Amino acid sequence: MSEQSWQQVPHRRFNPLERRWVLVSPHRTQRPWQGEVAKLDATPRVHYDPQCYLCPGNERAGGHKNPDYAGTFIFDNDYAALLPDAKFTGQPPHDALFCAEPERGLCRVLCFSPDHSLTVARMRPAELERVVEAWSAQYEELGARPDIRHVEIFENRGAMMGASNPHPHGQIWATEHVPDTPRLEGESQRVYRAEHGSCLLCDYVARESQAAERIVCENEEFVAVVPFWAVWPFETMILSRAHLGAMPEFSQKQRAALASLMQRLTTRYDNLFSTSFPYTMGFHQAPTDGEAHPEWHFHAHYYPPLLRSATVRKFMVGFEMLGMPQRDITPESAAERLRAQGETHFDARL
Numbered sequence: 001m002s003e004q005s006w007q008q009v010p011h012r013r014f015n016p017l018e019r020r021w022v023l024v025s026p027h028r029t030q031r032p033w034q035g036e037v038a039k040l041d042a043t044p045r046v047h048y049d050p051q052c053y054l055c056p057g058n059e060r061a062g063g064h065k066n067p068d069y070a071g072t073f074i075f076d077n078d079y080a081a082l083l084p085d086a087k088f089t090g091q092p093p094h095d096a097l098f099c100a101e102p103e104r105g106l107c108r109v110l111c112f113s114p115d116h117s118l119t120v121a122r123m124r125p126a127e128l129e130r131v132v133e134a135w136s137a138q139y140e141e142l143g144a145r146p147d148i149r150h151v152e153i154f155e156n157r158g159a160m161m162g163a164s165n166p167h168p169h170g171q172i173w174a175t176e177h178v179p180d181t182p183r184l185e186g187e188s189q190r191v192y193r194a195e196h197g198s199c200l201l202c203d204y205v206a207r208e209s210q211a212a213e214r215i216v217c218e219n220e221e222f223v224a225v226v227p228f229w230a231v232w233p234f235e236t237m238i239l240s241r242a243h244l245g246a247m248p249e250f251s252q253k254q255r256a257a258l259a260s261l262m263q264r265l266t267t268r269y270d271n272l273f274s275t276s277f278p279y280t281m282g283f284h285q286a287p288t289d290g291e292a293h294p295e296w297h298f299h300a301h302y303y304p305p306l307l308r309s310a311t312v313r314k315f316m317v318g319f320e321m322l323g324m325p326q327r328d329i330t331p332e333s334a335a336e337r338l339r340a341q342g343e344t345h346f347d348a349r350l
Ligand code: H2U
Pocket: 053, 059, 060, 061, 062, 076, 077, 078, 079, 080, 109, 155, 156, 162, 163, 164, 165, 170, 171
């Protein structure tokens, strides 16, 4: 057998943000697939859906009626997972084996556009810039509350990822405690800064720029990259080039640049399998706990489940649930495939 490079044989890679490993098994891509094949979303795209609870003028749960909004529209989630002032009786247990505590917070829904047919990839960058402004204002408003220490802004896209509705929208969950993943990422960034005297993600962006193997697309302000330690097949991160902690620190140019890169990246995703590419994406911004966070570097994560076509998805089962996550195609080849896509949406070419 001829010798292969280290990327072509089973190996593991370390994720310095989450401090965990991913197993990479490049030789497995050839195996036959007899598992589940997902159904394609064949719903025709309409600008207004009378059944949609997010379209302007329509009714939501609990008898709320959406205004006739023109740009973005935000409301408190009618089925909020967190409440700002839940009343309770009794004392939750707090010992080594049984430990519980109340968690206060707020959940909101943000409609990106009144147009039911749009997606981030199909929106104009100027419209998306308004969405970035709304996210920034929400982070600021919610983060300023003394009972809120973290603001998670995210989007579930596509039924496969559990999105309840194709209308372009995202969610915001503001919590009393910093959730586990950003807490861990914060800790890693803090330790790295103490040990190296520099920022983990500033250094990472510099290394990725040098390597130029995993960068998908970029502009003057942001870089979209398949991280070296990616778990999901076409997982990416968007990172700011400048060391910024959160959106309110952005200049107008940076808000526009983020909107533009998000639009370009999601267009490449859609073009990959000529489908509305499902994903969960979200921003990791500095905690809003009243402390300074010089270690924190703004970034977004995109976690798309599709593996080799519009119908075959990745599941985290077996060894991945019991041991560690695993991927078949290398991050380098995923980046190469995303780089090969055009930035004109396939819809526009039909
Ligand atoms: P997802 O598509 O990511 O699930 O977000 C939609 C949210 O909208 C979901 O969290 C809320 C759900 O609770 N919702 C309302 O607030 N009002 C409704 O009338 C229906 C759904």
